[in-house]
Amino acid sequence: MGSGRWSTDVYSAAASYRAATGTSAFAYSDSGARKAHPALDPLGVAARESRDSDEHPHSTPIAVLFDVTGSMGTVPRTLQTKLPQLLGLLTRKGYATDPHIMFGAVGDATCDRVPLQVGQFESDNRMDDDLARIVLEGGGGGQRTESYELAMYFMARHTSLDSVAKRGRRGYLFLIGDEMPYGQVKPKEVKRFIGDDLREPIGVEQMIAELQRTFDVYFIVPTAAGWGGDAQILAHWKRLLGQQVIELDDLDAVCETIALTVGLGEDAIDLDAGLADLVDVGSAAGASVGRALAPIGSGRGVVVRSSVDTGSAGSGNERL
Numbered sequence: 001m002g003s004g005r006w007s008t009d010v011y012s013a014a015a016s017y018r019a020a021t022g023t024s025a026f027a028y029s030d031s032g033a034r035k036a037h038p039a040l041d042p043l044g045v046a047a048r049e050s051r052d053s054d055e056h057p058h059s060t061p062i063a064v065l066f067d068v069t070g071s072m073g074t075v076p077r078t079l080q081t082k083l084p085q086l087l088g089l090l091t092r093k094g095y096a097t098d099p100h101i102m103f104g105a106v107g108d109a110t111c112d113r114v115p116l117q118v119g120q121f122e123s124d125n126r127m128d129d130d131l132a133r134i135v136l137e138g139g140g141g142g143q144r145t146e147s148y149e150l151a152m153y154f155m156a157r158h159t160s161l162d163s164v165a166k167r168g169r170r171g172y173l174f175l176i177g178d179e180m181p182y183g184q185v186k187p188k189e190v191k192r193f194i195g196d197d198l199r200e201p202i203g204v205e206q207m208i209a210e211l212q213r214t215f216d217v218y219f220i221v222p223t224a225a226g227w228g229g230d231a232q233i234l235a236h237w238k239r240l241l242g243q244q245v246i247e248l249d250d251l252d253a254v255c256e257t258i259a260l261t262v263g264l265g266e267d268a269i270d271l272d273a274g275l276a277d278l279v280d281v282g283s284a285a286g287a288s289v290g291r292a293l294a295p296i297g298s299g300r301g302v303v304v305r306s307s308v309d310t311g312s313a314g315s316g317n318e319r320l
Contacts, residue, residue: 004124005055006091008084011125025080029136037133040104040117044195047160048102050121050171056098061121061161061171062090062262063215065104065151067178068136069112072222075176075254076105080131082255085281089256093277095263101127106177107137109147109189116150116193118158144233148181149204150189156211158194164214172265173215174258178222180236208240216265218244220258220292222251248292253285257292264293 017023024030028037036042050061066075079086090099100121107115114137119130155173163169185207187198202210211217219237237245248257260274269277271293278286 004122004126006087006124006127008087011084011128014125014128025132026077026134026136028133033135034113036114036117036135040119040130040133042116042118042154042158042194045118045154045158047158048118048120049160050100050102050162052098052162052166056100056123058097058167059121059123059161059163060096060099060169060262060266061102061159061163061215062096062099062258063102063104063121063155063159063171063173064176064258065106065118065155065174066176067107067146067148068105068134069107069146070178072177074251075222076103076131076134076136078252078254079103080128082252083128083131085283086255086259088281089259089277090262093259093263093268093281095259095268096266099123099262103127103130103134104151105134105137106146106148106151106175108145109150109186109193112137115147115189116154118151118154144179144230145182146177146179147189148175148177148179149183149185149202149207150193151175152181152204152207152211152217153185153190153202154194155215156207156213157196159214161214170213171215172262173211173217174220174261175218176220176222176254178230178233180233181240205240216244217241218246218261220246220248220254222254223247223249243296246292246296248288250285250288253288253292256283256285256289260289260293261296264296 050059052059090096100123102119102121104118109115114135117134161171163171181204183204184201186201190196190198219241256278263269263274275286275290
C-alpha cells in the first residue's frame with residue numbers, strides 16, 4: 001500500500017543476521033518452494049495499490065518485474081544487494097517524490113510452475129521482504145519467449161494508483177528480461193493464474209496500449225544474458241516500445257539504471273547530473289548506465305515517452 005519509511009539500518013541488521021546464521025536472502029526459493037508465496041500470488045487479487053498517505057502525500061509508483069528463468073535468475077539477487085542504493089538515489093537525491101516500489105517476477109505460463117509473482121507497492125522495508133519471497137524458477141521454455149504479456153495484463157487491470165487518479169501522473173513499470181513476449185494474452189492462462197474470465201485473447205500491442213494509460217513502460221535488456229544480444233528480440237521490443245527499450249551491458253548496474261530513468265522521467269535531473277550522482281554515492285556503474293540511457297536521456301531532464309492517446313507505442317513525449 002505504500003505506508004512506512006525505508007530504514008537502511010533495519011536492512012543492514014537483517015543482512016548481518018543472515019550472514020551470521022548462514023541464511024539466504026531468498027530462503028523461500030532456496031528452501032525448494034514450488035509455488036508462489038501467498039503474499040505474491042496474483043490469483044484472486046483485486047488490485048495492488050499505491051495510495052497517498054500523510055507520510056507520503058504525493059506517491060510515485062515504481063514497479064520492477066523481472067524474468068527469473070535461465071540466466072536471468074541473478075537479477076533479483078542483484079536488486080536485493082543494491083536496494084539501499086536504489087532508495088538512496090530516489091529519495092536522498094530527490095529523483096522521485098514518495099516512491100512506492102513493487103517487485104515481481106515473470107516466467108513462462110506454458111511450462112513453468114510459477115509464471116507470475118507480484119508483490120505490493122511498498123515504501124518501507126517490506127519491499128525487501130517481497131524480494132525474499134520470490135521463487136527463482138530457473139526454467140523457461142527455451143523458445144525465446146516468456147509470459148511478459150501476462151504480467152502486462154495484471155499491471156494494466158489489477159493495479160490502482162493514486163498518482164493517476166488524483167494527479168494524472170502515470171507510474172513507472174520496468175520489465176527486465178532477455179526474451180520476447182507471446183503474441184497474445186490467453187484467456188486460459190489469465191483464468192488459471194489470475195482468476196479473471198477473459199472472453200477472447202488480447203494482442204500484445206493492444207495490451208501495451210492499455211497498460212500505457214497508467215504506466216510508462218520500459219524493457220531493460222541485459223545484453224550479456226542468454227538472449228540479450230539477439231537482434232530479433234531487440235528489434236521486436238523496439239517495435240513495441242520504441243526508445244523505451246534499454247540495452248544494459250552490466251547486469252550489476254540495473255538499480256542505478258532504474259533510478260536514473262525515473263529521475264529523468266520526473267524532470268529531476270539530466271543524464272550528466274545523474275551520472276555525477278553515481279560518482280557521489282560511490283557507484284562504479286556510471287559508464288554502463290551512461291551507455292544504456294544515452295538514447296533516451298542525454299542532455300535533458302525528460303525521456304521520450306509513449307503517447308496514451310494514439311494507442312501506439314514509442315511516439316509522443318507527454319505524461320498524463
